[in-house]
Amino acid sequence: MKIYLVEHAIGAFAFNDRGELVDYVHNNKEIGKVVDYLLENEEGEPLPSSLELVKKVGAEEVVVEDEREVQKLQAKAGVKVTYATSHVGARKFRESLESFALSTHFASTDELYNYLHQLSLELTRRKLRKAAQRRDLLAIQAVRAMDDIDKTINLFSERLREWYSVHFPELDKMLEDHRQYASVVSRFGYRDAIGNKDELVELGIQEAKASRIIDVARKSIGAELSEADIRALTSLSDSILRLFQIRDELNEYVDSVMREVAPNITALVDSSLGARLLSLANGLDELAKMPASTIQVLGAEKALFRALRSGARPPKHGIIYQYPAIHSSPRWQRGKIARALASKLAIAAKIDAFTGRLSSDQLVDQLMKRIEEIKTKYPSAPPRQESQKQESQRQKGKRERGRGDRRRRGGRRR
Amino acid sequence: MSEVVSIYETNMLNIFRCEFEDGTVRLCTKNLSPGHNVYGERLIRYNKIEYREWNAFRSKLAGAIMKGLKESPLSVGSRVLYLGAASGTTVSHVSDIVEASGKVYAVEFSPRVVRELIMVAQRRPNVITILADARFPQRFRTLVEAVDVLYVDIAQPDQAEIASYNASLYLKKEGHLLLAIKARSIDVTKEPEEIYKREVEKLSSNGFDVRQVVNLDPYDKDHVMVLAKYEGK
Numbered sequence: 001m002k003i004y005l006v007e008h009a010i011g012a013f014a015f016n017d018r019g020e021l022v023d024y025v026h027n028n029k030e031i032g033k034v035v036d037y038l039l040e041n042e043e044g045e046p047l048p049s050s051l052e053l054v055k056k057v058g059a060e061e062v063v064v065e066d067e068r069e070v071q072k073l074q075a076k077a078g079v080k081v082t083y084a085t086s087h088v089g090a091r092k093f094r095e096s097l098e099s100f101a102l103s104t105h106f107a108s109t110d111e112l113y114n115y116l117h118q119l120s121l122e123l124t125r126r127k128l129r130k131a132a133q134r135r136d137l138l139a140i141q142a143v144r145a146m147d148d149i150d151k152t153i154n155l156f157s158e159r160l161r162e163w164y165s166v167h168f169p170e171l172d173k174m175l176e177d178h179r180q181y182a183s184v185v186s187r188f189g190y191r192d193a194i195g196n197k198d199e200l201v202e203l204g205i206q207e208a209k210a211s212r213i214i215d216v217a218r219k220s221i222g223a224e225l226s227e228a229d230i231r232a233l234t235s236l237s238d239s240i241l242r243l244f245q246i247r248d249e250l251n252e253y254v255d256s257v258m259r260e261v262a263p264n265i266t267a268l269v270d271s272s273l274g275a276r277l278l279s280l281a282n283g284l285d286e287l288a289k290m291p292a293s294t295i296q297v298l299g300a301e302k303a304l305f306r307a308l309r310s311g312a313r314p315p316k317h318g319i320i321y322q323y324p325a326i327h328s329s330p331r332w333q334r335g336k337i338a339r340a341l342a343s344k345l346a347i348a349a350k351i352d353a354f355t356g357r358l359s360s361d362q363l364v365d366q367l368m369k370r371i372e373e374i375k376t377k378y379p380s381a382p383p384r385q386e387s388q389k390q391e392s393q394r395q396k397g398k399r400e401r402g403r404g405d406r407r408r409r410g411g412r413r414r
Numbered sequence: 415m416s417e418v419v420s421i422y423e424t425n426m427l428n429i430f431r432c433e434f435e436d437g438t439v440r441l442c443t444k445n446l447s448p449g450h451n452v453y454g455e456r457l458i459r460y461n462k463i464e465y466r467e468w469n470a471f472r473s474k475l476a477g478a479i480m481k482g483l484k485e486s487p488l489s490v491g492s493r494v495l496y497l498g499a500a501s502g503t504t505v506s507h508v509s510d511i512v513e514a515s516g517k518v519y520a521v522e523f524s525p526r527v528v529r530e531l532i533m534v535a536q537r538r539p540n541v542i543t544i545l546a547d548a549r550f551p552q553r554f555r556t557l558v559e560a561v562d563v564l565y566v567d568i569a570q571p572d573q574a575e576i577a578s579y580n581a582s583l584y585l586k587k588e589g590h591l592l593l594a595i596k597a598r599s600i601d602v603t604k605e606p607e608e609i610y611k612r613e614v615e616k617l618s619s620n621g622f623d624v625r626q627v628v629n630l631d632p633y634d635k636d637h638v639m640v641l642a643k644y645e646g647k
Contacts, residue, residue: 009556042546042553066552085552086583094584097559113517113539120542120557124532127545131525256533 002061004089005050007041008097009034009119010106012050014057015089023057024104025049029115032358035123044068051077063087122358125260129356136284139257142250143275149247153178156240160185164233167191167222174213179244180205184213185237189230191217264348267360268341268367273322277345280319288353295349296320296342320345325371332381333374340370421460426486428511429479430465432458441468441476443510447537452506466510470633473504474567474594477633483641484626487590491515493561495584497548497576498568501527502534502541508565509538516540519558523547551580560586564644567594571601574613578620587646591622597636606636614640621645 003014003022011026027034027049037047046069054062054077061080064073065087074081093100101112157178165172168191175181183203188194194217200210225233251272258271262284265274280298281287287295297304299319307314316335321327323341326334344367351359416435421442423430432442442458442465449464451457456467470476479486488494492512499505499520509518520535521544522528528545535541546554548568564585566577577593585591595613597606614624622642630637 007556038556041556047556065555090555090583091560094558094560095586116542116557117535117539120544121532121535123557124528124543124545128525128528128532252533252536256529256536260529260532 001057001059002063003054003057003059004063004087005053006065006089006093007047007050008093009038009116010101010112011104012047012053013089013093013100014053014059015092017088019088019092021092021100023053025053025056026104026106030361031115031119031122032361034119035126035358038119038123039126041069044072046073046076054079063089065090121259122263125263126356126358128260134283135257136261136278139254139261139275140279140283142254142257143272143279146247146250146254146272149243149250153240153243153247156236156243157182160233160236160240163236165222167225167229167233168217168220169222170216170220171213174209174216175205178240182237182240182244186234186241189234190225191220191222262349262352263356263358264352264360264363265345267358268344268348268363269320269323273319276319276322284349284353288349290346290349292339292343292346295345296338329375330381333378336374336378337371340367340374418458418460421458421465424479426479427489428513429486432460432465432467441470441479442466443468443507446510446513446540450537452534453501453503466507468507469503473507474630474634474637474639475504475507475565475592477630477637478592478628478639480633481628481630483628483639485641486511487563487592487641488512488516492563493559494518494563494565495558495561495580496520496565497580498522498566499531499543500524500567501530504565504567505531505541506534506538509541512540514540517542517559519544519554519561521546521548521554548576548580551583555583558584560584561589562586563590563592565592569594569596569599571599573600574616574620578617578622581620581622581644585644587644589644591617591640591642591644593617593640593642594630595638595640596634597638610638617642 002017004017006013006015009027011024013024014022016022027037027047041047044066050073059079061082062073062077064070064081064083065085067083070081070083098109098112101107102109106112107115160182161172164185171181171184175184180203184194187199187203194200194214197207197210197214200213201207205213254275255271258266258274262274262278265277277295277298278284278287281290297315297318300315300317303315306312317326317338320338320341326337326341329337344363348360348363351357419433419435421430421432428443430442432440434440445457445464445466451466453472455469458465458467468476470480488508488511490513493516494508494512496505496508496518499522502520505518505520512518518541520531520541522531523546525545528543532543535543542557544554544557561584564577564581566573568576570576573593573595577591581591595610597609600609600613610627614627617624617640621644623645624640624642626641628639630639
């Protein structure tokens with residue numbers, strides 16, 4: 001039988017010469033794997049699903065779309081292969097991609113396009129990676145700039161709150177969020193101008209709170225200000241809002257660069273924590289050389305060296321404390337989770353630095369399983385006495401060292 | 415920046431005109447990812463809808479519309495194959511026009527600008543980014559489908575051939591082609607008019623029915639935008 005082979009991100013499809021679908025084999029839905037297949041396919045390597053399909057149909061002759069695939073398919077599948085661009089099957093398939101995805105139960109239209117979108121981003125990032133040179137340094141600078149901006153925002157916001165409180169002291173306590181506070185000052189200026197609930201809601205403030213603010217603004221005990229006073233205030237609040245905007249843009253930029261240079265790290269922890277790890281290690285290559293135990297305490301150097309010097313207990317985690325499963329878990333689980341995460345990060349960093357292949361699904365899976373295991377195995381705090389024993393050991397250690405020091409000092413004096 | 419007086423839809427679907435207080439009129443499109451701009455363009459809120467200004471000096475499609483393109487082949491839900499997507503300026507407006515149900519397959523070959531394109535695509539689920547050479551359309555066959563509109567802006571000497579080849583693979587019959595021709599990148603020694611004529615002839619002999627040729631001056635010097643309908647070979 002002669003089949004017309006169509007290869008697509010969703011799978012391999014065989015058509016007969018009347019343009020009817022004979023059979024199909026879907027691709028694995030794991031994006032990391034499909035990216036690998038598609039990269040090889042661009043060099044003329046048949047998709048694994050195509051090989052499976054040719055066998056399944058028992059085809060004697062296969063017509064492919066790309067000239068470069070002829071020889072390789074012939075060798076691998078052992079059938080006669082020819083090529084024709086835009087053949088009957090190709091036309092048929094691409095005219096109704098959605099309905100083929102639906103009728104072969106690959107995915108609904110929304111899922112299909114969501115899948116293609118994700119896949120195209122991942123594939124493009126992989127190709128960009130080849131052209132990349134030390135782009136990890138850019139992510140590092142950007143994430144440091146983000147930290148600087150955070151500090152500046154806090155500094156300016158504190159000043160704005162104190163300053164605007166001369167005019168409207170009650171607002172400080174009512175709006176905890178710096179961004180909302182700054183946008184209220186920037187939008188209205190005078191507290192008397194705050195009168196429309198919809199305008200407040202548009203700034204992201206809840207309705208009940210908005211009504212309360214309007215109410216309080218009427219009865220405020222603050223001083224009256226002149227036009228010039230208000231202008232100075234609003235220009236400061238505008239600057240704060242602009243800083244928030246730059247921060248958002250930087251965040252998105254860091255995300256984009258991180259997904260390109262370190263896709264596996266970014267999949268394990270989010271892009272900003274990933275970039276902070278790179279920043280502490282001074283680059284992806286350096287991070288890849290680190291053992292998991294070092295990665296676990298990156299960012300807690302002060303506590304670590306204090307522990308080494310004094311014999312106190314070492315830190316359980318450094319910057320990876322920001323990982324939600326660590327800081328939201330009870331104290332006695334954190335160290336275990338930190339160790340599990342750090343070991344996966346060490347693997348991910350090595351993959352990212354040396355191959356760039358996306359194998360995060362597997363890593364994330366294993367990590368989630370381990371975290372689950374820790375949570376079920378250690379649901380409650382360890383018995384009290386154990387920690388007392390540790391405590392007394394630590395004390396003893398300190399005492400011994402203390403005595404030793406004294407003796408040595410005495411010796412020198414002699 | 416002066417205030418917006420009014421915004422109304424042109425005779426083309428989802429393409430709007432925005433009148434400003436000082437009398438200037440500019441194009442804009444409804445923003446598919448509200449709150450974000452792509453190339454520093456102004457965001458305008460009008461009747462609770464956010465629009466993005468569409469700069470005719472930055473985008474040849476906007477230039478063509480300002481210069482009297484008669485019909486726009488783009489509608490809600492259109493599938494578009496966009497060759498020469500660059501950093502995604504025009505792509506983002508096309509993505510606005512076809513809305514979430516439409517798809518834009520954005521092909522670009524230069525890694526440097528693809529980095530910017532990918533930032534645009536991250537926020538727009540209807541943009542499929544493809545880093546590939548438009549000369550070899552088989553190499554991106556695993557990502558695309560048949561399209562209603564083929565948009566070509568690649569500034570290559572053989573762009574008419576590249577466009578025709580891509581059309582033969584992916585453009586639906588009765589689909590439309592929008593082709594931006596930059597005279598200087600085809601042949602610097604010849605008169606622009608002569609080049610346009612020759613390129614249009616090439617398209618005709620490849621199964622296109624050329625509907626309109628729009629000169630983009632003053633937005634782009636020595637450029638035209640060609641609108642053609644595909645009859646198939």
